[in-house]
Amino acid sequence: MVIDFRSRPPYKSFATNTALFPRKVDEDFESPELVPALNMNSGEMESARTCDMDLYFQEMEKAGIDLAVIHGRQTPTEGYVPNDEIAELVAKYPNKLLGFAGIDLSDIPAAVREIERTGKEFGFQGVSIEPGYFGLYTDDERLTLIYDKCQELGLIVSLTDSIFVGPDMSYAHPVHIQRIANRYPDVIFTVDHGCWPFVQEALGMALICPNVYLFPDFYCYIPNMPFADEYVKAANYFLKYRMLFATGYPIRSMIQSMEQFRALPFREDVLEQLLSENAKRILKL
Numbered sequence: 001m002v003i004d005f006r007s008r009p010p011y012k013s014f015a016t017n018t019a020l021f022p023r024k025v026d027e028d029f030e031s032p033e034l035v036p037a038l039n040m041n042s043g044e045m046e047s048a049r050t051c052d053m054d055l056y057f058q059e060m061e062k063a064g065i066d067l068a069v070i071h072g073r074q075t076p077t078e079g080y081v082p083n084d085e086i087a088e089l090v091a092k093y094p095n096k097l098l099g100f101a102g103i104d105l106s107d108i109p110a111a112v113r114e115i116e117r118t119g120k121e122f123g124f125q126g127v128s129i130e131p132g133y134f135g136l137y138t139d140d141e142r143l144t145l146i147y148d149k150c151q152e153l154g155l156i157v158s159l160t161d162s163i164f165v166g167p168d169m170s171y172a173h174p175v176h177i178q179r180i181a182n183r184y185p186d187v188i189f190t191v192d193h194g195c196w197p198f199v200q201e202a203l204g205m206a207l208i209c210p211n212v213y214l215f216p217d218f219y220c221y222i223p224n225m226p227f228a229d230e231y232v233k234a235a236n237y238f239l240k241y242r243m244l245f246a247t248g249y250p251i252r253s254m255i256q257s258m259e260q261f262r263a264l265p266f267r268e269d270v271l272e273q274l275l276s277e278n279a280k281r282i283l284k285l
Contacts, residue, residue: 003279004060004254005215006158006192006246007068009097010051011089018079023048023250038218043256048249057096063247063254067095069126069283071158071192072102075133080104083114087122098283100126100158105134108142112149119153125283126156126190132166138176139183147180151187156282162193162219173198174205181209188282190244194219199227203234206242213282214239217248221260232264235274245275 008014015021025042026032028049047055060068070090074080083101090099101118103111118124127150131138138159150157159177163169174195181189189209194216195202206212220231235243247257266274279285 001066001280001285002064002258002275003245003283004065004068004247004249005190005244005279006071006217007249007254008071008073009053009056009068009089010047010250011053012085013079013081014073014085015051018073018081019077020073020079020250021048021051025049038222038251042251043253045250045253045256048253057093059254060096063258065247065254065258067098067285068249069098069100069246069279071100071128073128073130074102074104075130076106077133078130083118083122083124087118087124090122099124100128100156103127103129103146105129105131105136105143105146108145112145115146115149115155116153119155124155126158128158128160130160130165132161132171135167137171139179143180147184147187151184156188156190158190158192160192162196165193169197172196174202177212178205178209181205181212185211187211188213190215190282192246192248193217194231197227199230203230203239206234207238210242213242213244213278215244215246217246218252218257221257221264222252223260228264232266236265236267236270240270240273241278243274244279 008020010021047059070086072081072083072086081102086099090097101124115127161172163172172195188211190213194214196219206214216231220228247254
């Protein structure tokens with residue numbers, strides 16, 4: 001079973017109320033110098049250009065992905081997706097999709113209630129929070145109630161941490177994750193974007209925090225991405241059991257993501273852990 005640990009399908013508010021869709025590729029820009037770095041050579045993703053769910057599942061099958069974890073999004077700048085829509089989609093395709101609730105951090109008491117509601121009513125196994133978009137560091141004391149509730153309910157906390165998230169790149173520094181991972185040793189934290197560009201620091205943090213899992217997604221598999229080889233070296237040795245595969249769709253094509261990820265020099269036994277076993281273990285599949 002191949003598991004894509006982070007996907008955002010073109011369904012309802014994902015397609016109409018986030019900055020993710022419709023996804024532009026090279027040919028959609030007037031000239032090459034206008035193409036943003038992460039849009040360049042992004043592969044076959046007609047589903048993301050046309051917001052077509054049938055094509056989404058066709059591309060998912062062509063990529064060889066059996067199960068995708070849908071990460072909700074509720075931010076002031078990047079879009080808002082009601083968690084009820086994620087639950088609705090997962091209920092339609094329970095053998096293909098799992099849901100993580102997106103959590104709006106602008107109202108902490110309401111966020112805590114939403115975590116409890118989505119965990120108990122929908123059976124979501126995790127939450128997706130993006131503190132940087134709210135001008136918060138991951139270890140901000142104002143988030144304590146969020147982590148307390150996730151610990152109480154046994155939920156995975158997925159954090160988006162990279163240069164793109166937050167007022168400046170300091171919000172991506174893994175020391176903030178280290179502090180909460182140490183404070184909540186029984187909570188599993190998964191880190192989307194792998195704290196890029198603080199790659200060595202992120203790997204060091206994960207080395208000593210056994211409850212932290214990294215999934216650097218396209219920062220790992222885009223050809224010639226700076227520091228990508230460091231993720232691969234770590235996975236081949238001390239992070240074999242604590243790295244995950246994720247396409248980051250629709251930022252990159254599912255098909256291209258899988259091809260480029262498999263082309264990286266992972267040991268065969270490591271590749272099985274990254275594509276399947278590590279995610280199965282923390283998702284209790």
